Structure formats: structure tokens, C-alpha cells
Amino acid sequence: MASGLYKAWYRDSEPANSNSRSNMTDSSQAARVRFAPSPTGLTHLGSARTALYNYLLAKQTGGKFILRIEDTDSKRYVAEAEDDLKDSLKWLGLNWDEGVEVQGPHAPYRQSERKAIYREHAQELLENGHAFYCFCTPKELEAARQEQIKRKEQTRYPGTCRNLSLEDAQQRIKAGEEHVIRFKMPREGSITVTDELRGEITFENKNLDDYILVKSDGQALYHLAAMVDDHLMEITHVTRGEEWLATFPLHVHIYRAFGWQEPKWVHLSVFLKPQGKGKMSKRDTEQMKLSGQSIFVKDLEDMGYIPEGVINWIALMGWSYDDKTEFFRLENLIELFSIKKLNPSPAAIDFKKLDHFNGLHIRALEVKDLAQRLLPFFEAEGYEVDDDKLKDIVPLLQERLVTIDDAPSLAGFFFKDEVEPNPEELVAKGLNAEESANLAQKTLSILEQATDWEHDSLQEPLRALADEMEVKAGQLFGILRVAITGQRVSPPLFESMEIIGRETSLKRIKKAIALLEAQAA
């Protein structure tokens, strides 16, 4: 069925009294969903989003979110990848109810530990005629492939062993012949499968191959292992990447061959390069790092992004709630998420938007919370951080931070004994060094007499000074800002001086005067 018709049917099938803004997913019973990554590298945004949507569906229906490790390919296995996966999920707040580490009723949750299960199921397909042993060598298959290419035919398994009897095959295996197990794809007819986003999709069986289910080393491949596990683990919704769309009919064929009830299938679109067109390649990700961006969750954490920002950002790449709401926390998403509002078209990654959401969520944080998150970034720069002082500083920083690792460069001067202003920056715009030194000197005299070291009472007499000297307040404050903070850009000046205290502030102004006088001479 065409997707448009499908969508219409879908909507009409809702209960008549259902609210048009209903966020209930089609099945409001508890969903059992799984995130089943392959530990071959660092966790990236695409995986994170798939995990998020799975998690949301589970939480929204009071179901279970399961983490299964698909490590059937020992060649591509990367030991650190599994830890990275777990760390990334935890950092994002996507805690799983069953799976590796936490265990559960369907353990083990690592496919390399489930080989016997797959062997039994392969045996079942062999016996019911939906699979067959194949003794073709890679060499023979390659030769057949070349032939097909030459004849401009579709390249596919030539069918050599398709009709071997099970008895003959078992004889040859006993004799020690190498073999794989293949799915016996029907050669005629077609199969119509249903994706929750795209509706019905029909494939001609003749375009499908006799895919390998079990390799010659006895290890099951994804196609068998994942289907068996999904069934055994009672998965109700399979939400996975679009790259599985091509083998989607195979997977449904496998379900039917076993006589199992299918889950709901959701194929998410891929993420495209920031430039808009084209999928992310390894080269692109390296290029990206050079410009200070990354698609790896771990990197985003190191770069000072907060999980709330990342979650909000990826949630909205392929899903939307309505035409205006854009600020979401995880708990809101759990409530509002809906498969029906997923967008099947691919989305380009936009890091500017991540900055925006990160800033939004930083500003929405409690001061105490933000202080706690900032602490390690200051400590990493070698600053000794006083908790009370930090709590005073945080409100000044909060609305200026895009990423939390911006904090040390913006506010390091609070924790330094001395700052090293650039003498040239001390000179106010439109004035020379001598005039600036003179202004700084007068400022010092006024501040030395200040009885109350509080930002408003510091500011008042200095504004009067600026008037008296016929300079703009901004010119005077500029000198003072660089003297106090060592920076041209800083948090609000007088609040900063209040926190730094009288003694240190005066000391820094004296130093600035010396630097200005040296320059004037």
C-alpha cells in the first residue's frame, strides 16, 4: 500500500474518542524493546538516537528497555567499545532494565554467549526445509559471481546446494567438509512487510538471496541471531536504522519460517553530513574533530556538552511534537514521544543547534547543579576551587555558557592569585596609555576609600568619575575589566570585583597602573 493511504488508514483506525494530540503509541501495552549495538567502535549519534527512541517507547508504556550486545563478529570486536556503549548510555540517562551488566530473565545478553541457542534454531530451519547446508567454497562462489556479472545478471547465490538432501549433507559434514547454513529463499512470489513509518513495502522474492545464517566456523550471523533473540526475549517493537530496510523481508521470512509472531518494525532514517547531502564517513568524522566537532557521545561529553542538551537535540532530529514546542527534558519526552510523529526522511546533523540546546539546558539548571558539573572542568585546569566562591560565580556564568568547558577560560581569573593583562588591552579605546593610567589611578583612589565592597556601591562613584573626566563609562570600565580579569570579555565587572574581594582587586589595579605607566614612558 502506498504510504499516504497507509497513513490515512492508520489515523482512521484510532478510537473515535481519542484526542487528536494523543501521544499513546499504537499499542499501549507494556513494550519490550531492545537496543542491540555491535561493539565495533565508539558510540555515535545515530546509535544514541536509536537507543533514545527505544528507551522512550519502553518507559512510556511501562515496559522494558533491554541492552543486548551483538558481538557475533569476533573479527570486528573492539574490547573498549562495550564499555563506551554502557558509559554513553548511562551518561545520557538511558538506563536499561535488562541486559548485560544488570542481567534479567533472558540472560545471557551477549550474543557470543548464546551460540548453542542459535545452533538449535538453525537445526530447526534445516529440518523444516527453510534452510540448507551449503558446501560451496568462496572460490566457487566468486567464479559464479563473475559469470553473473559477465552475463549482466543479478549477482546472487547460484543455488548449487539448495536441493541437497539433508542426509547427503550430513554425510559430507561427517566426512569433514566445510559448510555454511543458508536460508532457503522462495524463488517465486513476493513478500509484503509493514514498517510503522512507511507502511507496506513489497519485495519480489526473486530479488532476495539465500542469505547465510551460520558461518563455516559455526557462528550465527545477525540475520539469525537477532531474530532468534528478539523472539526469545519477547521483543514487541524493533526500532533500528534504515540500513536494515534491505534485509527487512529476509527477517520477516525468518519469523514466518519459525511460525513466530512478528514484532512491530520501525526503521529510522540515517543522519547526513552537516553540509546536507551524503552520509557520514570515517573521513568525515576525522575532519569534524579537526574543527572541534564530533559525532561520538564520549567526545561531546569531553567537549562540555551536557546530556540534557544532547538528548533534546537528537530527539528532534527525526521526531517532533508540534509546530512550536522545542524544549524537552527526558521526562517530557517519555510522556510525549510517539512513533507516529517520527519522520522517515534523512536529517543533516546541525551542531549549531546542539550549541543552542546545550545553552538552553545549562540556563535551566539549578545553580547548585551547574556548580557541581563545572567543578571538574576547573580542576582539570589546575584551579583550586572553593565551593562557596563557586556558588557565587555560577550565576554570572550561567547565561554565558554554550558548553560547560567554556567556564575555565571565562572565569579562571576568580581562582588565580594574579592575572597577566596584556598591556595593550589595558589602554582604553580612544585614549592613550598615559590617559588610561591616569584614569586607573583615580579609580584606585576612589576604590581605596570604598567602605562597602558591594557591586552597586562600587559602580556608582566610578560612573561619576567617568562623567567628571568626560569619558564614557564603557571606556573606564574597559580598563578596569582588563585589570581585574585579565580579559576583554568577562562576566559582569562589579559583581566579579565583589566576589574577588577588596584586597585582590586593589592589588590587580595597582599592577595595571604600573603596566600602563611603563607603556606611557
Next chain:
RNA sequence: GCCCCCAUCGUCUAGGGGACCAGGACGUAGCCCUUUCAAGGCUAAGACCGGGGUUCGAAUCCCCGUGGGGGCACCA
């Protein structure tokens, strides 16, 4: 080459035949606020891929192009 998916501002998207001279957000530009930088407020520019149908009426439904994407492994 074959199979499959997708198509609204630069980007993410709203849109389910009349409520659309198409709404929001990021980014961009201008203004306001302002001690710097931000944040915030206001304003502006900016899109229905093309062609055929269906219909009184199409961004919306159908077909064909075109473009983009995914897949064609003893990877997942």
C-alpha cells in the same frame, strides 16, 4: 547495474484536500536592552524538486521524471 526508501526556507521541522499569499526553531541581517561578552525582546530576508493527472479546490492523493539516501559480505 539491480532492489528499496525518502523529498516544505541554508539546516531541523509543522502540515493528514478548503483553517496556508505555508507556521515554529537554528543560523543570517537589523534594531532595542547594555560596563564587555552573552542572555532576552522586536523586526527582516528565506521553502512546498519538476511535469502530468484526480478534484469545485492539491504542499497534502495518484503516476512519471529528477534529485538525495540505504542495501546488494562467511559485517552489523
